[in-house]
Amino acid sequence: MPDPAPARKGFAPARTLRDAASLAAAGLLPPGADLAALSAVAARYAIAVTPAMAALIDPADPRDPVAAQYLPDAAELATAPHEVADPTADAPFTPVPGVVHRYPDRALLKPLLACPVYCRFCFRREVVGPDGGLLTTEQLEAAIAWFARTPQVREAILTGGDPLMLSPRRLAWLLERLGEIPHLEILRIHTRVPVADPGRVNAALSAAITIDKPLYLCLHANHAREFTAEAAVALRRLTAAGVVLLGQSVLLRGVNDDPQALEDLFRTMLRHRVKPYYLHQLDPAPGTARFHVPPAEGRAILSALRFKVTGLAWPTYVQERPNGGGKAVVGPVWGDVAAETLATG
């Protein structure tokens, strides 16, 4: 069965586009776009649209779900009253630079804060960007030492930024060092690279992630169209390297806020050996209000898929609690299913 929304034959620039003028020159902005306002957005929140993602955007479609994720909007300059700079409260849970320890048995390691693309709804948008957040070797050593002296932590989750933006050599070194820690039973990488910049998943990167310990890779993707032929090759390389693929998505107004879009996304993930793991409620980062979908609506959208799709396609719909309280399950609510089952025997 072909993908429900195959890649469009768009214009692929030769390099990643990083400012409003480049986006305009590539024909990706709507006619009459306010370049001054978009440049003001770019001065505050990093922009990056890779050639792979630019090629997916249909400039003639004002509701293009790929454009919505990556193209800046003047609305980002307005911060709503409920929005906060650090919605997941990483800072209070940071014992050493780059480490976030929020849950007993697992901790984050953010080796860098650069990404292949900069999502307009990013929960870490105040800190991610091409220039910042690369831990020095000394800081990485200190982070590794923290994991080594914290035996209750059984899982290291590499995130950022995007860990697959590290050079294969650096990534291999880091995974090897973490793998040497006996109580770290599994390693995990959170990444957007296989869809946003699939060419990075080359032989060197495949070799870097071929390790002895179980390695889970959590792929961030929000629309079926992101799974291009090139992304399929990248994901196949990862599974061939022994990596277990999970999917995480954000419920986003104008991107995937209807049952058909989510069904297409989850089914497409499964066809690429990616198990949908989390559907995130949008975190209230500054200037992201246009993407907000109320939780009650999100529950209704997911409920529309009930019984329609295989259980393999079901992610857990979660929302971060304020002040670093961890994830709360938003839904769907299964009590009515139990009642139906009882009623029908």
Ligand code: SF4
């Ligand atoms: S890939 Fe993740 S960390 Fe990077 S901009 Fe997108 S949401 Fe933020």
